[in-house]
Amino acid sequence: MATDAFIAQVRASLGERAVITDPAAIEPWLTDWRGRVRGSASAIFEPRSTDEVATIVTIAAEHRVPMVPQGGNTGMVAGATPPGDGSAVILSLRRMNRIRAIDPAARVAVAEAGVILETLHDAVAENGLRFPLTIGSRGSCTIGGLASTNAGGTQVLKFGMMRALVAGVEAVLPDGAIHDGLTGLKKDNRGYSLDQLLIGAEGTLGVITAVALKLVPAVAERCVAWAGTDAPEKALGLLRFLEARTSAVEGFELVPGDSLDLVLRHIPGTRAPLSEAHPWHVLLEATSASAGSGLAADIESMLGEAMQDGLIADAVIASNESQADAFWKLRDSISEAERSEGPTLAHDISVAVDAMPGFILSAKSEVERAFPGAIASAFGHLGDGNVHFHVRAGERADFYERDGKAVTRFVDDLVTAAGGSISAEHGIGQLKRDELERLAPPGRIAALRAIKQALDPLGIMNPGKLVA
Amino acid sequence: MATDAFIAQVRASLGERAVITDPAAIEPWLTDWRGRVRGSASAIFEPRSTDEVATIVTIAAEHRVPMVPQGGNTGMVAGATPPGDGSAVILSLRRMNRIRAIDPAARVAVAEAGVILETLHDAVAENGLRFPLTIGSRGSCTIGGLASTNAGGTQVLKFGMMRALVAGVEAVLPDGAIHDGLTGLKKDNRGYSLDQLLIGAEGTLGVITAVALKLVPAVAERCVAWAGTDAPEKALGLLRFLEARTSAVEGFELVPGDSLDLVLRHIPGTRAPLSEAHPWHVLLEATSASAGSGLAADIESMLGEAMQDGLIADAVIASNESQADAFWKLRDSISEAERSEGPTLAHDISVAVDAMPGFILSAKSEVERAFPGAIASAFGHLGDGNVHFHVRAGERADFYERDGKAVTRFVDDLVTAAGGSISAEHGIGQLKRDELERLAPPGRIAALRAIKQALDPLGIMNPGKLVA
Numbered sequence: 001m002a003t004d005a006f007i008a009q010v011r012a013s014l015g016e017r018a019v020i021t022d023p024a025a026i027e028p029w030l031t032d033w034r035g036r037v038r039g040s041a042s043a044i045f046e047p048r049s050t051d052e053v054a055t056i057v058t059i060a061a062e063h064r065v066p067m068v069p070q071g072g073n074t075g076m077v078a079g080a081t082p083p084g085d086g087s088a089v090i091l092s093l094r095r096m097n098r099i100r101a102i103d104p105a106a107r108v109a110v111a112e113a114g115v116i117l118e119t120l121h122d123a124v125a126e127n128g129l130r131f132p133l134t135i136g137s138r139g140s141c142t143i144g145g146l147a148s149t150n151a152g153g154t155q156v157l158k159f160g161m162m163r164a165l166v167a168g169v170e171a172v173l174p175d176g177a178i179h180d181g182l183t184g185l186k187k188d189n190r191g192y193s194l195d196q197l198l199i200g201a202e203g204t205l206g207v208i209t210a211v212a213l214k215l216v217p218a219v220a221e222r223c224v225a226w227a228g229t230d231a232p233e234k235a236l237g238l239l240r241f242l243e244a245r246t247s248a249v250e251g252f253e254l255v256p257g258d259s260l261d262l263v264l265r266h267i268p269g270t271r272a273p274l275s276e277a278h279p280w281h282v283l284l285e286a287t288s289a290s291a292g293s294g295l296a297a298d299i300e301s302m303l304g305e306a307m308q309d310g311l312i313a314d315a316v317i318a319s320n321e322s323q324a325d326a327f328w329k330l331r332d333s334i335s336e337a338e339r340s341e342g343p344t345l346a347h348d349i350s351v352a353v354d355a356m357p358g359f360i361l362s363a364k365s366e367v368e369r370a371f372p373g374a375i376a377s378a379f380g381h382l383g384d385g386n387v388h389f390h391v392r393a394g395e396r397a398d399f400y401e402r403d404g405k406a407v408t409r410f411v412d413d414l415v416t417a418a419g420g421s422i423s424a425e426h427g428i429g430q431l432k433r434d435e436l437e438r439l440a441p442p443g444r445i446a447a448l449r450a451i452k453q454a455l456d457p458l459g460i461m462n463p464g465k466l467v468a
Numbered sequence: 469m470a471t472d473a474f475i476a477q478v479r480a481s482l483g484e485r486a487v488i489t490d491p492a493a494i495e496p497w498l499t500d501w502r503g504r505v506r507g508s509a510s511a512i513f514e515p516r517s518t519d520e521v522a523t524i525v526t527i528a529a530e531h532r533v534p535m536v537p538q539g540g541n542t543g544m545v546a547g548a549t550p551p552g553d554g555s556a557v558i559l560s561l562r563r564m565n566r567i568r569a570i571d572p573a574a575r576v577a578v579a580e581a582g583v584i585l586e587t588l589h590d591a592v593a594e595n596g597l598r599f600p601l602t603i604g605s606r607g608s609c610t611i612g613g614l615a616s617t618n619a620g621g622t623q624v625l626k627f628g629m630m631r632a633l634v635a636g637v638e639a640v641l642p643d644g645a646i647h648d649g650l651t652g653l654k655k656d657n658r659g660y661s662l663d664q665l666l667i668g669a670e671g672t673l674g675v676i677t678a679v680a681l682k683l684v685p686a687v688a689e690r691c692v693a694w695a696g697t698d699a700p701e702k703a704l705g706l707l708r709f710l711e712a713r714t715s716a717v718e719g720f721e722l723v724p725g726d727s728l729d730l731v732l733r734h735i736p737g738t739r740a741p742l743s744e745a746h747p748w749h750v751l752l753e754a755t756s757a758s759a760g761s762g763l764a765a766d767i768e769s770m771l772g773e774a775m776q777d778g779l780i781a782d783a784v785i786a787s788n789e790s791q792a793d794a795f796w797k798l799r800d801s802i803s804e805a806e807r808s809e810g811p812t813l814a815h816d817i818s819v820a821v822d823a824m825p826g827f828i829l830s831a832k833s834e835v836e837r838a839f840p841g842a843i844a845s846a847f848g849h850l851g852d853g854n855v856h857f858h859v860r861a862g863e864r865a866d867f868y869e870r871d872g873k874a875v876t877r878f879v880d881d882l883v884t885a886a887g888g889s890i891s892a893e894h895g896i897g898q899l900k901r902d903e904l905e906r907l908a909p910p911g912r913i914a915a916l917r918a919i920k921q922a923l924d925p926l927g928i929m930n931p932g933k934l935v936a
Contacts, residue, residue: 105708105822106821106822149657150657152655152657156654156655161655163661163664164632173911173915175911175914177909177910177911177912177914177915178909178911179911179912179915180909183820183887183888183889184820184821184853184887185818185819185820185853185887185888185889185892186624186818186821186852186853186854187620187624187629187818187849187852187853187854187889187892187893188818188889188891188892189617189618189620189668189889189891189892189893189894189895189896190889190890190891190896190904190908190912191668191669191896191904191908191912191916191934191935192665192668192669192673192915192916192919193631193664193665193667193668194912194915196631196661196664196665196667197660197661197664197665197919199661199664200657200659200660200661201659201660205660240573350653350654350655350656351653352651352652352653353574353652353654354573354574354652381655384654384655385652385653385654385655386654386655419651419652419653420651420653421651421653421655421656421657421658422658423656423657423658424653424655424656424657425655425657426657427657428657428658428659436658436659440658440659441645441646441648442645443641443643443645443646443647444645444647444658444659444662446643446645447641447645447647447660447662447923448659448660450922450923451660451665451919451922451923453922454918454919454921454922454923455915455918455919455922466659467659
């Protein structure tokens with residue numbers, strides 16, 4: 001077996017500790033985060049340095065054994081789950097977990113791929129700085145995975161996705177060469193940007209081993225508010241209203257009334273922020289890097305004006321940190337609350353920001369007409385033109401089995417017709433590969449395939465992901 | 469001749485007006501901006517739409533005739549100059565000069581490749597907005613060229629290079645397929661970013677036909693100051709000092725004392741901003757988007773504090789716009805003033821920002837030791853770790869012919885040894901191709917070649933540029 005020879009040669013080069021073959025130790029890493037896909041692998045490799053990764057990749061190329069890079073295994077599209085046939089091994093970056101440098105003057109940190117996001121948050125906070133990207137899985141997800149998937153999150157509105165926060169990438173390419181993009185150069189025009197190509201490539205073009213990250217000043221003041229409104233269009237109007245007056249807004253989340261109802265019903269200890277019911281809600285967060293900036297007063301006065309303008313019906317500002325966290329918990333509990341009601345199909349989609357309010361309403365009505373009894377709802381990052389468009393079984397039986405694929409195709413068709421993306425922030429992985437191929441322009445698929453074939457002609461990097 | 473058949477077929481498809489074959493009309497476009505390289509071409513194609521570009525590229529692929537995309541022809545590395553053997557034609561984007569949209573709410577403009585930068589500046593200014601990238605050739609250079617070369621300029625410190633200001637790219641790929649990255653999506657994780665791959669590819673992977681550009685609020689207040697200091701290290705200290713206190717600084721240029729002397733000697737109407745002579749100078753520009761922000765008073769007080777701290781010896785703030793322009797003219801006239809003294813070899817190089825002060829001094833002394841009689845000086849974007857490292861003939865005769873290549877190799881070796889880049893913002897084009905190949909890690913060259921071969925297997929896109 002090529003795999004056995006590969007494992008033996010890596011052991012000979014790097015020692016026993018670099019390879020795990022105990023099935024019980026491998027087991028937890030064979031299934032994706034959401035438990036949708038189960039793979040198979042006879043070994044997990046655990047390199048501790050970039051050179052060790054290069055050694056492993058070089059040996060893998062010799063034996064033509066594919067590898068699945070894995071960080072925290074928190075992806076949403078099974079992009080870090082090995083194929084079911086056992087033909088690949090897992091290349092875990094979790095032992096590469098050093099923060100190599102934090103440079104407060106340059107506002108840059110260099111973290112190895114296996115550093116957990118929350119660990120990085122804490123480390124830069126000790127230097128009075130902040131890495132602004134955050135997502136629900138911050139206690140498990142890793143820097144390498146965030147870069148490889150170009151992760152999004154709740155602060156994209158102000159700081160952009162991972163791509164905008166990466167200052168450089170170190171990676172091992174499929175031929176074993178080390179790409180060193182951690183030069184610290186702010187300007188470097190020496191040909192195609194391999195850094196940019198590796199960001200969002202989901203490990204199919206190489207293994208990201210370390211990332212230079214852009215930092216921003218720590219938050220000194222935070223203002224979290226909850227507002228009720230009539231329609232998504234008005235929620236967007238509120239965002240534009242605020243954007244014209246301040247650059248402090250960094251989170252702007254849309255929550256439908258029925259999603260809030262589900263949360264209040266199913267999640268213990270939650271309560272509605274406003275006394276009256278509203279068809280739609282907005283959770284917004286504004287921050288300032290300087291204390292005493294009067295942020296809360298400013299936001300309060302803007303919300304008052306927006307109310308007078310008819311953009312919102314009511315609003316409340318969290319009076320302390322625990323109330324702010326309680327507001328966020330309402331937003332973050334939507335998926336969990338939905339699951340209490342039965343099967344849900346989730347779609348991470350985007351359209352142009354201005355088109356999102358109309359899309360939310362028309363897509364809901366079209367899905368519910370096509371699948372009577374099902375309930376569609378959209379929540380999330382309105383300001384980014386990105387919502388999580390969920391379809392719940394409602395009155396329909398055997399929802400996953402009977403309707404699953406058809407509902408997803410239906411939603412993806414609507415998104416594509418609206419000029420949108422079937423993957424806003426989760427990536428393609430295994431789960432969206434067929435839909436990408438079905439719906440992307442043929443020229444784009446051809447270009448992606450050509451790039452994959454060019455950089456990984458042996459097909460050893462994360463097989464079966466993104467492009468076949 | 470393949471070229472003749474190609475021309476005839478394009479004429480048949482798009483009409484006479486799409487092709488220029490008059491040698492007198494072609495002549496001005498055969499030589500690069502600095503007059504260093506002269507090429508040859510029997511035709512210039514002038515498409516007026518993306519579809520017309522796609523038609524031309526498709527026909528070119530059939531006939532295997534290479535094309536050299538050209539915008540304002542203001543590049544510094546002969547990247548838009550055709551080969552000397554007449555094997556290629558010029559594909560000029562200058563008739564694709566529509567600003568398709570300016571969206572003040574989303575702060576995005578969509579401009580076709582042939583739009584001149586200054587035209588865009590003016591158009592967005594009418595909407596109370598600003599496109600912050602600017603360079604000396606703004607009256608001639610085009611948006612397509614700026615994106616294709618990932619241009620820099622004087623405001624990179626605050627706004628980044630072109631890559632950071634592009635929201636989306638439309639391009640025709642070498643197989644004639646149209647890549648539409650102008651979707652307006654803020655989040656889109658559908659595989660490798662072709663937008664990012666095309667930015668900085670110098671037209672070797674496809675023809676950029678339009679670009680979505682990020683806009684920022686218009687400048688309401690501007691403060692331009694000139695300071696004298698002892699050493700580059702202190703100039704960098706001043707920058708860090710200011711950065712810790714304000715985010716308003718967007719230009720920070722280093723000017724050596726002898727460069728200022730040359731300007732004062734050769735450029736009519738110039739005068740020194742400060743009464744005393746200083747070994748080094750800093751030109752800095754700070755801006756505010758809100759009027760009455762007290763910007764000038766803030767900068768003045770910071771400069772006073774920096775003087776007390778010993779970072780600078782003297783400073784003056786421009787008292788009006790014409791004085792501000794006069795300060796900038798001193799900086800912008802350095803190259804012209806140097807030319808009055810005789811031959812100059814220019815090197816656009818970068819190292820890490822913190823390493824730049826040391827590099828400037830050591831590289832100057834090493835070059836002058838290796839080439840006695842020559843004079844080395846570095847000026848420019850200190851805050852970006854990017855200076856224009858110029859070597860003047862001084863007392864050396866036949867400088868270009870005898871020393872040209874050796875001096876450049878010497879400088880490039882120093883830069884590479886310091887972990888820097890031999891091209892900070894100008895790109896590779898024809899002029900730096902050999903040096904890139906000589907000095908880049910072999911793995912990087914292999915990856916660039918593989919990408920080029922994958923996307924342009926026929927070699928019809930900008931032959932002889934970037935990678936062979």
